[in-house]
Amino acid sequence: MSTENNAFLIALREAFEQKCDIDTSHISDVYFAYQIQNFSLRFPHYSLNDILLLLEGQDARTQLLIDSLLITTTTMFREPETFRELRRVAPECIGKSTAQKVAFLGCSSGEEVLSFMILMREVARHISFSAVAIDISEHAILQAKSSLYPLHNVAEYAKNYQRAGGADVFHQYYRKHQDLVAFKPALTAPVTFQVGNCFTLLPQRRFCLIFCRHLMIYFSLRDMKRIQAMLIERLEPGGILVMGQSESLLLEFENKLQKVAEGMYLKAA
Numbered sequence: 001m002s003t004e005n006n007a008f009l010i011a012l013r014e015a016f017e018q019k020c021d022i023d024t025s026h027i028s029d030v031y032f033a034y035q036i037q038n039f040s041l042r043f044p045h046y047s048l049n050d051i052l053l054l055l056e057g058q059d060a061r062t063q064l065l066i067d068s069l070l071i072t073t074t075t076m077f078r079e080p081e082t083f084r085e086l087r088r089v090a091p092e093c094i095g096k097s098t099a100q101k102v103a104f105l106g107c108s109s110g111e112e113v114l115s116f117m118i119l120m121r122e123v124a125r126h127i128s129f130s131a132v133a134i135d136i137s138e139h140a141i142l143q144a145k146s147s148l149y150p151l152h153n154v155a156e157y158a159k160n161y162q163r164a165g166g167a168d169v170f171h172q173y174y175r176k177h178q179d180l181v182a183f184k185p186a187l188t189a190p191v192t193f194q195v196g197n198c199f200t201l202l203p204q205r206r207f208c209l210i211f212c213r214h215l216m217i218y219f220s221l222r223d224m225k226r227i228q229a230m231l232i233e234r235l236e237p238g239g240i241l242v243m244g245q246s247e248s249l250l251l252e253f254e255n256k257l258q259k260v261a262e263g264m265y266l267k268a269a
């Protein structure tokens with residue numbers, strides 16, 4: 001990396017940290033450089049300096065830059081096969097647990113959380129549990145708390161729901177309000193949404209199910225090791241760690257958990 005790019009990345013981190021009030025030390029330089037490259041492809045007329053200035057603004061482009069730096073992209077029942085598998089294993093995993101606590105790390109705008117809450121309502125309504133859902137993006141958590149999503153997303157949500165083994169009519173879970181849909185507040189009532197860094201915010205307790213999907217992309221190898229070691233430790237025996245389908249445990253942790261499906265790992269009871 002050139003000295004000029006290095007200086008830019010340092011300045012970008014500073015501006016980004018100030019703007020979003022976050023600590024970016026867990027995010028690798030390679031990740032930032034890659035995201036800026038993508039942003040520059042979309043907006044070629046922005047110089048590196050313009051990008052820094054953009055972070056001082058308040059408009060839609062500023063939010064777009066922040067969102068592309070954080071990639072908050074998500075959807076409901078993302079990677080439906082994972083949710084299909086969860087329909088099978090989650091009831092027993094939570095039902096047998098002593099803690100009955102679920103964690104969602106990097107939950108973004110909440111679609112993943114809602115998907116799981118809908119699934120549990122359909123397969124194991126009688127099992128009660130509570131959940132904590134954490135994301136570093138305040139904007140994303142605000143949306144997650146509101147359970148409001150664009151109406152035009154619903155076709156994709158419903159398709160994924162069916163592919164994930166959804167057993168009911170999907171439109172019973174939301175109400176239309178003009179160009180938005182509002183999911184039923186009861187679905188996320190057991191969930192506490194929190195803004196912050198999952199390294200510091202994940203409660204010091206054991207969980208029976210931990211979602212940490214599409215988060216590894218942000219981390220340097222050192223932080224990947226840190227987060228995976230932490231998650232293995234926080235899983236209770238019999239608990240399941242859910243990662244993205246293209247994500248996996250680092251080699252050194254493979255003997256700690258047993259792979260039960262793509263991106264899904266069980267801690268021996």
Ligand SMILES: C[S@@+](CC[C@H](N)C(=O)[O-])C[C@H]1O[C@@H](n2cnc3c(N)ncnc32)[C@H](O)[C@@H]1O
Nearest residue numbers: 070071072074106108135136137197198213214
């Ligand atoms: C690509 S999205 C994935 C969302 C969801 N888990 C899914 O799989 O669809 C990753 C989310 O992680 C959040 N994030 C990144 N680093 C984080 C950290 N250290 N602590 C908490 N959230 C983080 C980002 O803001 C973003 O919303």
